Amino acid sequence: EAQVTQNPRYLITVTGKKLTVTCSQNMNHEYMSWYRQDPGLGLRQIYYSMNVEVTDKGDVPEGYKVSRKEKRNFPLILESPSPNQTSLYFCASSLRGQQETQYFGPGTRLLVL
Amino acid sequence: DAKTTQPPSMDCAEGRAANLPCNHSTISGNEYVYWYRQIHSQGPQYIIHGLKNNETNEMASLIITEDRKSSTLILPHATLRDTAVYYCIALMGFGNEKLTFGTGTRLTIIP
Numbered sequence: 001e002a003q004v005t006q007n008p009r010y011l012i013t014v015t016g017k018k019l020t021v022t023c024s025q026n027m028n029h030e031y032m033s034w035y036r037q038d039p040g041l042g043l044r045q046i047y048y049s050m051n052v053e054v055t056d057k058g059d060v061p062e063g064y065k066v067s068r069k070e071k072r073n074f075p076l077i078l079e080s081p082s083p084n085q086t087s088l089y090f091c092a093s094s095l096r097g098q099q100e101t102q103y104f105g106p107g108t109r110l111l112v113l
Numbered sequence: 114d115a116k117t118t119q120p121p122s123m124d125c126a127e128g129r130a131a132n133l134p135c136n137h138s139t140i141s142g143n144e145y146v147y148w149y150r151q152i153h154s155q156g157p158q159y160i161i162h163g164l165k166n167n168e169t170n171e172m173a174s175l176i177i178t179e180d181r182k183s184s185t186l187i188l189p190h191a192t193l194r195d196t197a198v199y200y201c202i203a204l205m206g207f208g209n210e211k212l213t214f215g216t217g218t219r220l221t222i223i224p
Binding site for chain 2: 004033035042043045048058059088090092099100101102103104105106107109
């Protein structure tokens, strides 16, 4: 089954404790992206990647890092999480040139205390 | 990307057709209309898109007016699982790096 998976699905952590949210897709997509969704602010892009070893900032990259060492994986790293990073995070992927039709993962709900 | 306007909420009886409108009066000639939906706290799901002709797939139909200033997403036989927020967005049809959703229409299917 074609899908985007994220882990963990739920995470509670404390300020300053480094964490990684994994994202993996099995559709051989070149493009991958991370979004966060907050009430009243909609979906905002954090980082995206057009292919392996190619990443770029989205609208809200501060406090986040990403890497794209393999085509299928695009982890999101929070080096020193803060409470304002409490949010619902989505990973998405698509074929390059078809970013209008992205496949989204199930989401990771993060609470930073 | 052209701005789109949707009603904040709608109800529809189960089994009936749900017709979700979207206004995009400033859409340019090479912008497509895309529809996504988001079931509560799940990832957004692509539904359908079109440029100027009506489109149909296994999930829905998309009717675009001749002047392209508005469109309607039709779910022909709504079920309770169609309860979701539906987003209409206008995008150039090539390589947009991100999707930006507005507030969408919250569709509630009534048993």
